Amino acid sequence: MTFEYNRAYQGDCDEVMSQMIDEGIKFDLILTDPPYNLDKDFGNKSDSLPLDEFISTSRERINKCHRLLTNSGSLIWFGIHRYIGYLQVLMYEEGMFYRGMNIWFYENGFSRSKKSPATQYEPFLWFSNSNKEWTYNADDVRVPYKSTDRLKSPVYYKDKNGIKKEWTANPAGALRGDIWAYPTLAGKNFAKERTAHPTQKPETLITELIKAYCPKDSNGKYNGTILDPFHGSGTLGVCCEKLNQQGHDIKWIGLELEQRWVDVTNERLQKLHNHTLSL
Numbered sequence: 001m002t003f004e005y006n007r008a009y010q011g012d013c014d015e016v017m018s019q020m021i022d023e024g025i026k027f028d029l030i031l032t033d034p035p036y037n038l039d040k041d042f043g044n045k046s047d048s049l050p051l052d053e054f055i056s057t058s059r060e061r062i063n064k065c066h067r068l069l070t071n072s073g074s075l076i077w078f079g080i081h082r083y084i085g086y087l088q089v090l091m092y093e094e095g096m097f098y099r100g101m102n103i104w105f106y107e108n109g110f111s112r113s114k115k116s117p118a119t120q121y122e123p124f125l126w127f128s129n130s131n132k133e134w135t136y137n138a139d140d141v142r143v144p145y146k147s148t149d150r151l152k153s154p155v156y157y158k159d160k161n162g163i164k165k166e167w168t169a170n171p172a173g174a175l176r177g178d179i180w181a182y183p184t185l186a187g188k189n190f191a192k193e194r195t196a197h198p199t200q201k202p203e204t205l206i207t208e209l210i211k212a213y214c215p216k217d218s219n220g221k222y223n224g225t226i227l228d229p230f231h232g233s234g235t236l237g238v239c240c241e242k243l244n245q246q247g248h249d250i251k252w253i254g255l256e257l258e259q260r261w262v263d264v265t266n267e268r269l270q271k272l273h274n275h276t277l278s279l
């Protein structure tokens with residue numbers, strides 16, 4: 001099978017990733033949001049595995065992702081508190097290199113339980129293929145300074161040689177931390193973006209992650225290859241296409257078991273295309 005970029009395929013990623021490995025395909029970034037094993041109904045049983053099967057399946061999938069990465073490639077893998085520890089161990093056992101545990105933080109989740117605090121975050125792991133080189137575009141994902149007080153008068157520090165230097169604020173903002181605060185798609189404000197998919201990720205979050213982790217060319221344009229083996233409603237593809245419309249050249253592929261979610265992806269992409277034509 002020859003794979004075309006910038007489209008979603010219906011298929012079982014366990015099989016399709018094996019074909020990609022056989023064909024020698026490599027990706028700079030695998031950015032994915034697999035079933036968390038929380039019994040969500042995606043139209044299949046993929047989110048309701050016995051724990052031992054969840055672990056063995058995840059082990060095989062992480063191995064395939066590893067084999068699909070370029071030398072400087074990275075894997076970004078969303079999970080949930082309850083199981084993220086297993087996944088992190090699997091990635092260490094796979095021989096990948098830990099770069100960080102990030103947090104997707106949101107305050108607009110919905111809780112019915114009074115027995116424990118409401119969930120306000122989902123962790124995601126970042127592992128790289130190499131311990132020497134990887135992509136992280138720190139300047140592309142700066143955030144506003146929390147306080148402007150320290151910008152009012154000069155701030156001094158000593159460099160590594162003990163020489164006094166003046167610190168000046170970066171006009172693009174502060175270097176971001178590992179907590180990525182973006183609201184979920186709950187509520188009226190996000191009705192337009194939301195599809196029927198039960199665990200659709202917000203475009204704000206996924207776009208920021210692409211900007212952070214996608215390689216760039218010498219003109220500063222994103223030009224990496226990205227795979228999402230659990231593409232769902234197609235958020236990764238939609239975000240890449242929105243960036244491509246701004247002049248970037250990201251090559252992405254999405255894989256999804258259920259045809260109905262591939263249809264949703266194609267509808268989202270078509271809408272984007274129609275909107276651009278109407279401008």
Ligand SMILES: C[S@@+](CC[C@H](N)C(=O)[O-])C[C@H]1O[C@@H](n2cnc3c(N)ncnc32)[C@H](O)[C@@H]1O
Pocket residue numbers: 011012013014033034035036042043044046197199200201202229230231232233234235236255256257258261
């Ligand atoms: C958590 S959802 C991804 C949601 C996605 N990030 C979005 O924004 O819509 C996981 C998806 O993986 C799909 N899936 C489960 N097992 C799969 C498999 N073996 N191959 C491909 N897709 C699979 C499910 O059908 C589900 O749509």
